[in-house]
Amino acid sequence: MRVQLDSAGGLRHLITLDGLGRDMLTAILDRAESYRRIPGQPAYEGRELAGVTVANLFFEPSTRTRASFDLAGRRLGAQVVNLDLHSSSRAKGETMLDTIYTLEAMNTDVFVIRDSEAGMPEYLIDHVAPHVSVISAGEAHVSHPTQGLLDVLTIRSHKRRFAGLKVAIVGDIKHSRVARSTAHALATLGTGDLRLIGPPGLLPSEDEFRGAQRFTRIEDGIAGADVIMMLRIQKERMSQAAALDDAAYFREFGLDTTRLKLASPGVLVMHPGPMNRGVEIESAVADGPRSVIREQVNNGVAVRMAVLAAVAATLTRHRRPL
Ligand code: CP
Numbered sequence: 001m002r003v004q005l006d007s008a009g010g011l012r013h014l015i016t017l018d019g020l021g022r023d024m025l026t027a028i029l030d031r032a033e034s035y036r037r038i039p040g041q042p043a044y045e046g047r048e049l050a051g052v053t054v055a056n057l058f059f060e061p062s063t064r065t066r067a068s069f070d071l072a073g074r075r076l077g078a079q080v081v082n083l084d085l086h087s088s089s090r091a092k093g094e095t096m097l098d099t100i101y102t103l104e105a106m107n108t109d110v111f112v113i114r115d116s117e118a119g120m121p122e123y124l125i126d127h128v129a130p131h132v133s134v135i136s137a138g139e140a141h142v143s144h145p146t147q148g149l150l151d152v153l154t155i156r157s158h159k160r161r162f163a164g165l166k167v168a169i170v171g172d173i174k175h176s177r178v179a180r181s182t183a184h185a186l187a188t189l190g191t192g193d194l195r196l197i198g199p200p201g202l203l204p205s206e207d208e209f210r211g212a213q214r215f216t217r218i219e220d221g222i223a224g225a226d227v228i229m230m231l232r233i234q235k236e237r238m239s240q241a242a243a244l245d246d247a248a249y250f251r252e253f254g255l256d257t258t259r260l261k262l263a264s265p266g267v268l269v270m271h272p273g274p275m276n277r278g279v280e281i282e283s284a285v286a287d288g289p290r291s292v293i294r295e296q297v298n299n300g301v302a303v304r305m306a307v308l309a310a311v312a313a314t315l316t317r318h319r320r321p322l
Contacts, residue, residue: 010314014307015121015136016143017184025188029153032306035075036299043071043301048309049078054110055103056082058137059090062114064273064300065137065146069112072304078312081108096120097127104129109315110308114138131318133311141175141234147272148181150303152189154296155227158268162189166264168222170197170253171231171280174204178272179231183209197221198253199244202233218253225263229270230255230281246279256282260290268292 004020006012011024035044054073058066066082073080081103085091090099100111110133113121118140125134138144152162159165167186173179173196183194194212196203203214215221222228233244260267269281269291277283286293 006314006317008314008317010317011307011310012314012318013121013125013134014145014311015125015134015139017145017148017181017188018143020188022188022190025149025152025185028149028303028306028310029156031309032149032153032299032302033157035305036302038298043075044305045075045077046309047077048305049073049076049312052077052110052308052312052315053079053081053106053108054112054308055108056080056112056137057088057096057099058083058114059085059096060114060116060138062137064297065114065144065304068297068300068304069135069137069146069308071301072308075301076305076309076312078110078308096124100124100128104132109133110135110311112137116140118142131315131320133315135307135311138177141177142180144177144181144272146300146303146307147178148183148185149307150296150299151178151182151229151270151272152185153299153303154270154292155186155268156189157295157299158266158292159226162186162191164193165191165226166193166195166224167191167227167229168195168197168225168263169229169231170218170221170255172202172233173198173209173231174202175234176231179204179229180208182229183212187211195221195225199249218255218259219262222255222259223262225267227268227270228255228260228263229272230275231272232274232276232280246276250279254278254280254282255285257284257288260285260288270296272296 004013112135114137121136197215271293
């Protein structure tokens with residue numbers, strides 16, 4: 001794994017939470033908390049990214065991550081360019097690296113990348129100029145670091161302590177970059193009780209998620225849980241033959257109000273989105289009093305502001321003089 005910090009310990013790139021220390025995670029969460037405004041309050045507006053150009057390159061679909069990186073950059077004073085597969089010359093066969101070099105030539109400082117190819121963010125940080133940063137906005141099934149950060153920010157704002165928490169992740173964990181990143185963040189912050197729940201074919205291999213317990217019955221895994229994170233079945237990452245019947249899946253693994261009673265009374269129900277209502281989660285639970293799903297979305301903007309501000313502060317040390 002490439003180094004994500006510069007020689008002074010500043011955050012230069014963010015492509016994984018694996019290996020980032022507790023102090024760094026806590027500093028990002030603290031800064032995100034200072035940027036957070038609940039819906040109805042005026043959004044934070046600052047100049048931390050004045051003079052910085054951010055290119056959001058989303059070569060896979062996205063609502064939450066793309067919109068929140070766009071808002072995060074603008075609310076801190078950045079110039080922001082948004083490109084996707086259809087609106088960029090990648091649709092004409094241009095390589096990712098040529099797209100990056102083209103935008104670097106236009107003084108882009110920060111690239112936010114979502115791509116289906118594993119290894120792409122790491123490849124790009126080997127090729128960008130010394131004054132340029134790469135932030136992953138979702139890498140294949142591998143990593144989604146800002147989602148992991150917004151998940152732990154949401155948990156922290158309700159639970160305050162990570163040690164002793166019982167966290168259950170339910171669904172298609174095998175294909176989930178969210179589960180991997182959130183598990184890294186939870187482990188770094190001190191959560192030791194992680195339960196992975198799903199059909200045997202959707203649980204990750206034993207060499208991943210070290211120390212986590214595995215369950216194939218949702219009732220067993222969520223018993224007493226303080227946090228339940230539901231995941232979407234990622235049909236786009238599995239063969240048609242492996243795809244599951246939605247109704248049968250909901251019967252076996254869906255979170256409904258009856259099953260929710262098995263968890264701790266103060267349980268938080270989370271979902272990274274996009275949700276498939278009636279497949280992995282019942283609407284009464286998704287919109288119910290234990291749900292923090294919309295808080296996760298709100299925290300997503302604050303976390304992305306904090307990450308952009310952190311890399312911009314590092315980049316100022318590496319910029320060429322006029
Ligand atoms: N959670 C998440 O990454 O959602 P989007 O795909 O909408 O960005």
